[in-house]
Amino acid sequence: MVTVLRIGHRIIRDKRITSHVVLVARAFGASRIIIAGEKDPSLISTVEKVIAEWGGFFELKMIPEDDWELFVKQWKKKDKFVIHLSMYGENLYDFEKSVSFKHLKNHSDELSKLLVIVGGKKVPGKVFQLADWNIAIGNQPHSEVSSLAVFLEHLMPDILQKMFEKAGKRIIPSVNGFKKFIKDDDES
């Protein structure tokens, strides 16, 4: 399963954006996120609450901001690889046509080797050098939240129908749009 690395987190400035990045990582099928930035207990409690309510396996780890580089270098030492998302690099639609992308898409067991990096407004230049692929989620400014979602959904195209195990409750999709829930107990 995919690991996401978010470089940069300031509690006051980034509280909500980072928490949306975390939620996107989980909802779009990553199993782990590393936050390199200010230690922020509220992110841990966000994740704990979401898992209790909506299920699934998901891990959040915080490391000091400067440790991102060591983390990435160690990751790459173990035959693993790194994709960095931003507005620079190869367009996602071109990358999708590559053998590498198709291989990843068709070998979900290899997704555990993948680290996806998203930054904030300013990413250290070294990230571009260390990444195996720099992928542009378009060449217009938008958001690390949307970049991560769009990339993961291209990689795992059924992800928005994924079932999360051991959910406290689950929404039943329904055309009329109203909120229908079942508890996992109801299914037995």
Place this chain on the structure above:
Amino acid sequence: MVTVLRIGHRIIRDKRITSHVVLVARAFGASRIIIAGEKDPSLISTVEKVIAEWGGFFELKMIPEDDWELFVKQWKKKDKFVIHLSMYGENLYDFEKSVSFKHLKNHSDELSKLLVIVGGKKVPGKVFQLADWNIAIGNQPHSEVSSLAVFLEHLMPDILQKMFEKAGKRIIPSVNGFKKFIKDDDES
């Protein structure tokens, strides 16, 4: 071209999330966003700066939060229709198979009739009733930023390669990932 309505904006609480929603709307091909919430001049200046630098046509309008309902009702009066994105309703992947979605996707001239609503954490229940379609961008909590991006990209699948006119500068996609720019003047 698509119009987006964002319901709810508090300057302090939502500053960055709303600005990411605005950037996503623009980058993923909408031509207009209506923000129903606290009047926030910084959003206008964000949009102005982005257009000056990256080009294209995009309009931002702010209305008082409670006026969202009147806006939606007037929209619907003119043979126009409303899609509301959240974690409730018909799954995006099912909606994509519908005649309505396919029609929209193949008739880009009709996209100007479309209003896409995204809310914040709590959306008035009436939104669900007024929307012609309530579409679930998956049934897990994530973000209005990612929901809007994923939906618009499904609707306009080449959008991440769209060229924006009259850009002050433009990024050249390049596999090595470094930042290469051209100015529009260079192209003449």
